[in-house]
Amino acid sequence: MLTVALGVGFGLSYFALTDARPIGALQVGPWSAWPDAGSATPDPYTRAYLARTGALELGLSEGLQFLAVNDSAGRPLDRACRYRIEGATPVASFWTLVALDLQGVNIARPDGLAAVHSARVARSQSGIARFYVSRGLAPYTWLEITGDGPFSLALTLYDVSIVGGAGSTVVDLPEIVQEGCA
């Protein structure tokens, strides 16, 4: 009985604070955000999440950060692979995208681009942003990453009104397409 109790109790807590997509998170394709993290009265799960991460969260009226650990096909992001990120973003003042390891350290090449910025990104003829995240050379805007193993992508939309008002609206976020692995 104790084994079941301890397993369920701590297991569920750990799950709720690490991969809690079913609880309170906003999920769009591979991207997930925690909009409650920027609210004035967070629920107990969000409070525990804030205490655990210890990060400076964006206020709800400042923007929203989306995280992806998988590509659009559901496979975990791997630094050995080349990813094309393409698609429309919600209306925002601007957005940035960074590649992070699992500890939150930026894994871009130290003297290269540290982040992809919406004002400095190649766009297709329809105005849609298109860029690559990979270790090997890539066309368009290229975010060169270093190292091996899994990573995550953080897309921060500044001054965006996805969660303004009563209900959240459906949003479009770029697709993360794997284009082969080294």
Add this chain to the structure above:
Amino acid sequence: MIRTLLWILAGLLLGGIIHIVVILSLPLFATHDVWSRITELRATDKAVVLPAATPGAPNPLRLDPEMTYAVCQLDLEFGPGVVNAVMPNAFWSVAIYNRSGAVIYSTTNRDGIGQTLDLGIFNPAQTRLLAEQQLDVNEGLLIVESQSDDVFVVVRLAPPQPAMRKRYEAALGQIFCGNFR
């Protein structure tokens, strides 16, 4: 058989209780939360510009490498908090956090306040004095009420180009932040 099932059911119930206790008590035991990280910066009553988040370096506050940040910690026990600055003509935003790292108020320069940041933070007692007009404040002061005395303010400023970063960080360092007496 039934006895085993009952034991498992009891285990599940106890597990649920443990889960609730863990979630509710975790903020009390966290040692590396955002408040302790901000306290280490010694930003009491002054604006401290955070170093840029560079690739390869640990980034516990999860800062955006494209943004510049200033933080300032205030204790409202010594009077209402004031944050005052004229900001460069670019996107900027301001957020007020309480001790647990929750954002109690945030706004951006697009909310009609332009380049002037003029913010007053009042605890409930000071808000009452304000309502009774016993505190004299400037017209156009953005008034925020905080339920607790421990707050910190983060101003985010977005340099349009990386080359402008130094100048924008200097502008952030000029922010006045302190108690209103």
